[in-house]
Amino acid sequence: MTGRRGQVGPLLTSPAPRATHRPVQRVVEVARRRPVGAYVELVLAAPDIAERSEPGQFVAFAVGGPTSAHLLRRSIAIAGAGDGEVTVVVAPHGPGSTWLAALQAGDTVDVVGPLGRPYPMPADGTPALLVGGGYGAAALVGLAARLRAAGSPVTAICGAASADRLSSVEELGELAEVVVTTDDGSAGRQGWVTDAMAGVLGRVGVVYACGPMGMLRAVAEGATAAGLPSYVAVEESMACGVGVCMTCVLPVVGEDGRTRFSRSCTEGPVFGGDRVRFADVGALPWDVVGADAMGVVAP
CATH class of the missing domain: 2.40.30.10 (Translation factors)
Known part of the structure; x- marks a missing residue:
């Protein structure tokens, strides 16, 4: 354990790579x-x-x-x-x-x-699990295609509250083995994406996710508990998209082990799943870099 609230297990994942091209x-x-x-x-x-x-x-x-x-x-x-x-x-x-x-x-x-920063690619041939919540699954289609081109077997879990809230199931089905879950059982299995993850984690080497923050937290914690690196594309409000307005900051643990507020639009939207302090999103953690200058004290 790291001892940081909202994290499970050791830090496994590296920061997402910088984009290759300028916007x-x-x-x-x-x-x-x-x-x-x-x-x-x-x-x-x-x-x-x-x-x-x-x-x-x-x-x-x-x-x-x-x-x-x-x-x-x-x-x-x-x-x-x-x-x-x-x-x-x-x-x-x-x-x-x-x-x-x-x-x-x-x-x-x-x-x-x-x-923003893209998803990092694993070593060629690494089996991968992709987890999409609602329209977040759409962001995983291009990733699935790139993984398949690199020889990686791909499993995708698409979840939503109901059948009409699912997205990109057909597109992912052309590239991956797809499991569908809905909260109300109107399509696929009734339940959450994390219910379906349990039977897949033992045969993959990396986990990717995009969807609501609560889902991302559950996916990241499940992957870390299984000893797997995970990468999540966060859904934060990005008012400017270029790192100026600071409305999309999240507490993220850096490679030096210290927490800083990172801008989702520039340092993200892809982060290592075990680096985001999901439990502290929307709060000012006492140990974030600079908190002492703002008068925040340790509990």
Whole structure:
């Protein structure tokens, strides 16, 4: 044990690698649009972004149009990139994402990308487990393809509250052995993704995940308890996407064993699962670097 709250076992994972290419800003056309259950899939004609993208990265959209009062961008994980196109899956929720999901083929939108650090690749041939929650599964499709190309057997677990909240099951099914779970039993097994993980961890060498923070914590702790490295793409609000506004900071343990607030949009969104102090997200831990200068004292 490390003795740090919210962690299980020793530190196993290294920081995610830096992106290979710098992001670009482009006004791009929506090439195709289709509803996918509770979500909307948008395919963008964005060759400059597509050729730079790596699995785990995201793009940031200007929303509302040129006369909108929505000043902050909306960050969405890249679900696929190739042949000059970038695919994203949008979950309509607030005004920005609802506006984005309403775009039609032929509309244009201002987008910056690719942003953030990608998933690290294991040694060629390493069996991998991919765990996606809701539309977070879309971010794992490109990773599954890259792992398969490197000779890795891939198992994917896709979970959601209900069948209409699942995403990218068919796409992952073309690349991996897929297990589906839903909270209400409306598709696949009834239960959580962690229920399905138990039968898989013994035959993989690395775990990747994308989805809600509670799920990421459970997946990371399960992987660490099994002695496996894990990498998670966190879902934090990324208002600027470029590390300026500091709204997406998380307490993350560095290679020196000390905790610092890391920006999800630049140091992430991919982090080693056992480095994120999930229990302290949204709080100011007493032992974070700089806490003493802010008057925080040890309990």
